[in-house]
Amino acid sequence: QQPVQSPQAVILREGEDAVINCSSSKALYSVHWYRQKHGEAPVFLMILLKGGEQKGHEKISASFNEKKQQSSLYLTASQLSYSGTYFCGTAGGSNYKLTFGKGTLLTVNP
Amino acid sequence: DAGVIQSPRHEVTEMGQEVTLRCKPISGHDYLFWYRQTMMRGLELLIYFNNNVPIDDSGMPEDRFSAKMPNASFSTLKIQPSEPRDSAVYFCASSPTNGRPQETQYFGPGTRLLVL
Numbered sequence: 001q002q003p004v005q006s007p008q009a010v011i012l013r014e015g016e017d018a019v020i021n022c023s024s025s026k027a028l029y030s031v032h033w034y035r036q037k038h039g040e041a042p043v044f045l046m047i048l049l050k051g052g053e054q055k056g057h058e059k060i061s062a063s064f065n066e067k068k069q070q071s072s073l074y075l076t077a078s079q080l081s082y083s084g085t086y087f088c089g090t091a092g093g094s095n096y097k098l099t100f101g102k103g104t105l106l107t108v109n110p
Numbered sequence: 111d112a113g114v115i116q117s118p119r120h121e122v123t124e125m126g127q128e129v130t131l132r133c134k135p136i137s138g139h140d141y142l143f144w145y146r147q148t149m150m151r152g153l154e155l156l157i158y159f160n161n162n163v164p165i166d167d168s169g170m171p172e173d174r175f176s177a178k179m180p181n182a183s184f185s186t187l188k189i190q191p192s193e194p195r196d197s198a199v200y201f202c203a204s205s206p207t208n209g210r211p212q213e214t215q216y217f218g219p220g221t222r223l224l225v226l
Binding site: 002029030032034040041042043044047049055087089091094095096097098099100101102103 | 141143152153154155158160165166168201205212213214215216217218219220
């Protein structure tokens with residue numbers, strides 16, 4: 001089943017913070033976060049695995065609550081370049097079958 | 111590294127025609143993925159390969175779609191016959207193993223397919 005992302009859209013001014021949430025109705029093994037700019041390919045941001053292992057960009061942080069089947073992406077001191085659509089992809093097992101949410105459109109204005 | 115390479119970047123065809131999309135993964139990556147992205151359905155995994163072997167094709171919409179990976183550096187996604195509802199952006203992605211159960215997926219630039 002497709003994970004649910006919230007909010008659907010958010011508008012920030014440069015320097016403000018944002019949190020994007022991803023929630024699943026099934027048990028999760030991993031959560032993957034990607035950012036996509038209009039007309040471009042998704043770009044990797046973070047991967048969080050069951051058990052606590054994480055890998056990602058140094059300026060972006062995320063959390064993974066395995067019991068609640070939820071993940072949150074934290075964007076601090078936002079920059080204009082952070083604008084884009086953020087997707088979470090979830091996997092119920094160690095296989096690579098990712099299901100992506102519908103995305104959160106983030107707009108950062110000067 | 112050149113990244114994941116896809117061709118063609120744009121394809122316009124008429125309903126009923128055969129369409130072949132091509133992908134060259136990043137050298138050394140042993141996973142390859144085909145995704146489809148539309149406004150209505152978002153980003154969907156169609157099929158993925160590990161070491162050239164199809165692992166999960168449950169996302170392939172119907173028998174009109176087929177994918178092959180004859181060697182570690184090349185994969186194709188074929189639609190025959192194509193229909194207007196196949197219009198979408200098709201992404202190929204690849205991933206290394208690096209000893210972890212899951213790793214970063216690197217996406218190619220995509221193929222924008224329009225079926226008239």
